[in-house]
Amino acid sequence: MSREDRQxxxxxxxxxxxxxxxxKGYDIYQLNRYVDWMNAIGYELRGKWLNQTDVHSxxxxxxxxxxxxxxxxxxxxxxxxxxRGSIRKGNQNQDQL
Known part of the structure; x- marks a missing residue:
């Protein structure tokens, strides 16, 4: 695949x-330098490892x-x-956090 095809x-x-x-293994700032888009995985924040019943997210x-x-x-x-650096400087949505 040529560079033009990947654009x-x-x-x-x-x-x-x-x-x-x-x-344990994510350097968000460095990842952001190489990816076009990050999807946040917001499920399983809590689970059976807490030894209690709770909502998972x-x-x-x-x-x-x-x-x-x-x-x-x-x-x-x-x-x-x-x-951790997931939003690039100048992103129009950063003030909504």
Missing amino acids: DLLLTVGVPLSPYILD PIVPRSIDPPELKKINVRDGIRDLYE
């Missing part, structure tokens, strides 16, 4: 919102969340991706 292609990646998984923190889970939600996960 219409996008390189995308799915990245987790869990800070625990991100810390809360959108925002809840008053009943213990301190260790206060930032394990979709909203804070997106904010964390931003802080």
Whole structure:
């Protein structure tokens, strides 16, 4: 495939919102240098490993969340991706976080 043929292609990646998984192997700032689009994976933020019944992907923190889970939600996960460098400077949507 020639370089001209690749101009219409996008390189995308799915990245987790869990800070625990991100810390184990995702350099978001470096990934952002090479990909055209990042898809945030917002499911399975919580699961059986917590030894309790819960929703698997809360959108925002809840008053009943213990301190260790206060930032394990979709909203804070997106904010964390931003802080790790997922949005390029000048992106029109960065102020909406």
